[in-house]
Amino acid sequence: MAASASERMILDARGSFCPGPLMELIRGIKQAKVGEELEVWSSDQGSKKDIPFWIQKAGHQLLSVVEEQGYTRFIVKKLK
């Protein structure tokens, strides 16, 4: 069962520039336990490519990408 948004660690990196949001996500992933879900929020355009690319390379799972007004939410599951 998918975790609800309230159970997820939310990393609000809006206003931060490349590679800030990705660095926030890496920091969050380090702190999280395997199987936990995290959400990173970014208003940086580069994140749309950088974050999914990093998640794939690092071997985690990108659950969804949600476009909001002026920013994007990336929902990630830590797999290892």
Add this chain to the structure above:
Amino acid sequence: MFSPFDIAFIHGRAKGQTVTNMADRLSLVVFSGTVDKLYPVAIMASGAVALGKEVEIFVTFYGLEAFVKGQPQKNMKMDVNYPEIGPMMMKVMMEKKMPSWYDMLVQAKELGTIKIHACATTYDLMGMKKTDLDPIVDDVIGVTEFLTRASEGGITLFI
């Protein structure tokens, strides 16, 4: 007969380093001390850490000056060749609250393996002491040691 890879591997082992994949390394020679060039240093080091690469940064000449204690907070110098763009970019970065190159580098260093080496030649020439340098600097090494580390693999850039 050892291949260059074996030699690099043995060298790494002999120095007690954790040797994973030699190509996973980014080495930067930082010669410049202007903020506009220190940003790419911090951003590329961050990107390299994100990809799990080790980063070796050799700071020399004006680059070493930028790592003298107090300088990272004080230095606002931009390349004088771009008087029409430099100050404007600096203003935009401050308005948009972009973290300083130094804060980005500190953050990247917390997340991954980044070693910052001061160039022994500049250090000696300027009569510096370890206490003159910002604590982010790990050690003082000569060019041969840096080149040995850089030649162990990956990408090397001069900035």
